[in-house]
Amino acid sequence: MTKNKIRPGSYLFPTPTVLIGANVNGKANFNAIGWVSGLEFGPPLISISSNQQHHNNVGIKENQTFSVNTPSVDMVEITDYCGIQSGKKADKSEIFDVFYGELETAPMIKEAPLNLECRVIHMVDTSEIAKAKMGHDIFIGEVVQAYADEKYLTNGIPDMEKIKPLVLSQSRSKSRYYEIGKEIGVAWSIGANYKK
């Protein structure tokens, strides 16, 4: 095997696909992104990286709240639509059945199997830390409440096989959505007997 140097990129395969909800000028808006990560268990923290051109960013900065909604594979078209159509041009406030929680300004999607209601606790601007030309806002949020219908839970805990999330392969050529495939093994277990 020969290791070739390839053009540097933030290659990650796959990424989850989530719909970020924000109230912008008092109206619910949703955008699809793949740059999202867990950060901490207690308190539960999550980060999103959202292009500063996005309409959502205005509302997140104003209210210091956002939501992370996990769509299922059968929501692929409406999810992709949210990624294609900017909220600057299209009103996306009525394409979902929207609900609000205790933060009151983080719109969530009833149709999505899983919703995280987040309060911004920290922000990082990539144009400041790395002189990025088209900057991204990294919003770190505390998950103050989570919501899911009973049918997506097993013993009260979200179950990925029931959620059937949409996953994304991001690429400079074509980006594609995929389903989750077959289970390979139990983590923090299957490697216990590994011997080199």
Next chain:
Amino acid sequence: MTKNKIRPGSYLFPTPTVLIGANVNGKANFNAIGWVSGLEFGPPLISISSNQQHHNNVGIKENQTFSVNTPSVDMVEITDYCGIQSGKKADKSEIFDVFYGELETAPMIKEAPLNLECRVIHMVDTSEIAKAKMGHDIFIGEVVQAYADEKYLTNGIPDMEKIKPLVLSQSRSKSRYYEIGKEIGVAWSIGANYKK
């Protein structure tokens, strides 16, 4: 459908599975994590969130470098082993064929289809921003070089279907590894004709 409030958590399904490489006290060490995210295209930035108890964090802080290695499904056992065995107790410097790039202190895994060589440009400590009891270090790295064998590329670009990455369902009950499943559609395309 009834939305139930569930215990708040940083639920994300799935997460990628990557092996983070660092030199700790002059020796290569590798740990498996799922909390990783792209952040920016130009320059390419990536974040990892790594428990402050991890051996890796010592080396990343010392050298201000780390690597992100994407294992394929056939590396599931050795990947899981890296997540189970702390570098404080086990010497993981020789379980892979290790190579170094221009940063000289970010060990990379030859067997892994894709390697990102990163220089730390920013750090966030969750015990500072959120009073986390068992804190995580969020390392934001610039990808200074990327490496992949020709067989994982299509037109010079990493191709997920060739890489066959390992994905993780993290859960408070059992965490599990999965394969990528079937393609559903082209992103920023399949939703173009969505009508509410």
